[in-house]
Amino acid sequence: MTGEDFKSWLKVEVAHYCCDEEARTESLKLYETLVMFQENYRQKLPRQVNLSAEVILEILREGKPLLAVDVIAIPAEHLAVIAREVVQIVASRGKPEATLPLKQWLKEVAWQNEQGRNVDMVFGAAFYESWGMRAAAVDPEVGAFVVYNILAPFYIQYAQEVTACVDLSGWKQGKCPVCGANPFLAILRSEDGARLLACSFCRTEWSFPRLVCPFCGNNNQRSLGFFYLPEKEAYRVYICQECKHYLKTVVAQNLGRRPLPGVENLVTLFLDEIAQGEGYSSGESFYPLSAGNPETLPGIT
Amino acid sequence: MEVSRRTFLKISGAAGLTGVLLTKLGCAPRGEAPAGGEALRIQYAQEISTICPYCSVGCGALCQIQDGEVVSIVGDPDHPINEGSLCSKGSSLLNLRMIYDPKTKKLTLNPNRVTKVLYRAPGSNKWEVKSWDWALTNIAQRVKQARDATFEATDAQGVTVNRTSAIAHLGSAAIDNEENYLMVKLQRALGVINIDHHARL
Numbered sequence: 001m002t003g004e005d006f007k008s009w010l011k012v013e014v015a016h017y018c019c020d021e022e023a024r025t026e027s028l029k030l031y032e033t034l035v036m037f038q039e040n041y042r043q044k045l046p047r048q049v050n051l052s053a054e055v056i057l058e059i060l061r062e063g064k065p066l067l068a069v070d071v072i073a074i075p076a077e078h079l080a081v082i083a084r085e086v087v088q089i090v091a092s093r094g095k096p097e098a099t100l101p102l103k104q105w106l107k108e109v110a111w112q113n114e115q116g117r118n119v120d121m122v123f124g125a126a127f128y129e130s131w132g133m134r135a136a137a138v139d140p141e142v143g144a145f146v147v148y149n150i151l152a153p154f155y156i157q158y159a160q161e162v163t164a165c166v167d168l169s170g171w172k173q174g175k176c177p178v179c180g181a182n183p184f185l186a187i188l189r190s191e192d193g194a195r196l197l198a199c200s201f202c203r204t205e206w207s208f209p210r211l212v213c214p215f216c217g218n219n220n221q222r223s224l225g226f227f228y229l230p231e232k233e234a235y236r237v238y239i240c241q242e243c244k245h246y247l248k249t250v251v252a253q254n255l256g257r258r259p260l261p262g263v264e265n266l267v268t269l270f271l272d273e274i275a276q277g278e279g280y281s282s283g284e285s286f287y288p289l290s291a292g293n294p295e296t297l298p299g300i301t
Numbered sequence: 302m303e304v305s306r307r308t309f310l311k312i313s314g315a316a317g318l319t320g321v322l323l324t325k326l327g328c329a330p331r332g333e334a335p336a337g338g339e340a341l342r343i344q345y346a347q348e349i350s351t352i353c354p355y356c357s358v359g360c361g362a363l364c365q366i367q368d369g370e371v372v373s374i375v376g377d378p379d380h381p382i383n384e385g386s387l388c389s390k391g392s393s394l395l396n397l398r399m400i401y402d403p404k405t406k407k408l409t410l411n412p413n414r415v416t417k418v419l420y421r422a423p424g425s426n427k428w429e430v431k432s433w434d435w436a437l438t439n440i441a442q443r444v445k446q447a448r449d450a451t452f453e454a455t456d457a458q459g460v461t462v463n464r465t466s467a468i469a470h471l472g473s474a475a476i477d478n479e480e481n482y483l484m485v486k487l488q489r490a491l492g493v494i495n496i497d498h499h500a501r502l
Binding site for chain 2: 027030090093094095098099139141142145189191192193194195209210211221222224225226227228229230269274278
């Protein structure tokens with residue numbers, strides 16, 4: 001899919017749901033504005049992948065996500081421009097008490113060239129400290145969101161280049177073959193019911209068996225299952241009794257059109273609430289975001 | 302399972318726009334749960350894989366189980382043979398057990414499904430319900446009677462054959478290698494020489 005096709009698709013989906021329920025408009029518009037900017041900017045980036053298709057396939061055959069081996073070079077000049085725009089977008093729609101520290105942080109941050117790697121290394125222990133967000137008293141969750149959105153164009157561009165030259169159907173793991181993140185949403189394809197997992201970070205989609213938990217590999221059908229709301233049959237929440245993680249899933253056939261994962265995630269936040277009320281936790285690997293204060297972030301003291 | 306309707310409060314653990322984050326930014330959706338009533342009913346379900354019993358292709362299928370009852374059967378997308386598809390006959394697998402009742406608009410047990418041993422005596426036009434023990438004992442006795450009455454130890458030339466031509470065995474297309482092995486072993490032990498299968502749909 002070209003960048004233009006993606007942007008058209010995003011506009012249609014956001015308009016559909018904004019029309020559907022007014023209460024969602026603010027969050028959907030924020031998402032749309034950010035993604036539109038990222039999509040436009042990523043097309044200005046230099047080529048990210050320097051590996052041949054053979055080398056990429058060899059890395060995948062070894063069971064490693066590409067970015068556990070390869071490195072994305074992230075030039076400081078791009079970081080500065082993207083950061084300014086992302087903060088501006090967030091600030092234009094967010095409450096001042098949440099966004100003022102961000103603006104302060106933007107004034108103080110000294111950009112340097114970064115080397116992006118897989119998700120755990122990007123967000124692992126130190127982003128809050130090393131990006132100077134603690135010093136600027138940025139809320140850790142808002143901070144992680146901003147970092148994620150600043151880095152996303154590089155990872156999305158990298159993933160687009162990979163998927164353009166390599167068939168990922170041989171990848172059989174629950175984590176993203178490109179960046180190593182856990183999926184945030186799944187889609188049951190209309191044509192055959194196959195499950196596609198979606199990465200929220202680099203937007204890669206890859207197929208994965210329906211009767212296996214992508215988070216722990218449990219394939220005991222008795223301890224796997226899902227729940228749904230009878231009035232919303234387009235959505236299911238797959239659960240694993242072993243690891244107690246859940247994965248929101250869109251049944252494309254019931255939805256009646258091809259789902260756009262980022263938008264579907266946003267319009268199904270009520271399912272996260274229900275799943276967590278039922279005792280399950282999201283399997284996403286962006287763990288800094290799951291913490292409410294910096295003291296509980298892994299590796300930050 | 303009932304969940305009370307609440308406005309969006311606390312959701313954690315996602316990379317993108319989460320509930321907690323949206324709340325902090327001041328643009329959280331209000332009353333996110335779908336409209337229609339004060340309580341949301343959650344329906345739990347399981348998916349169990351199986352093999353279509355109809356023919357020798359052996360397509361994979363996924364049964365959706367709710368409250369201990371199968372409510373849907375679809376092709377298994379991860380099965381290497383059919384990759385999610387089912388033929389027109391396989392697509393009706395659910396109707397082996399459940400049928401759609403147009404009056405109640407609900408699935409109901411198929412009343413035509415045979416779940417007990419039915420026996421029709423020679424000359425009779427009525428079916429009688431029998432127990433499995435009765436059926437198996439009778440089958441064994443009749444097989445033995447037929448075999449003993451027609452068993453040939455040698456043929457006209459005096460060659461040992463140990464056979465009976467009074468019994469024929471028709472196998473199933475839907476059973477596996479090991480079951481086929483055992484069936485043929487039994488028939489050979491009995492001296493049955495008319496052995497065939499029905500995998501010719």
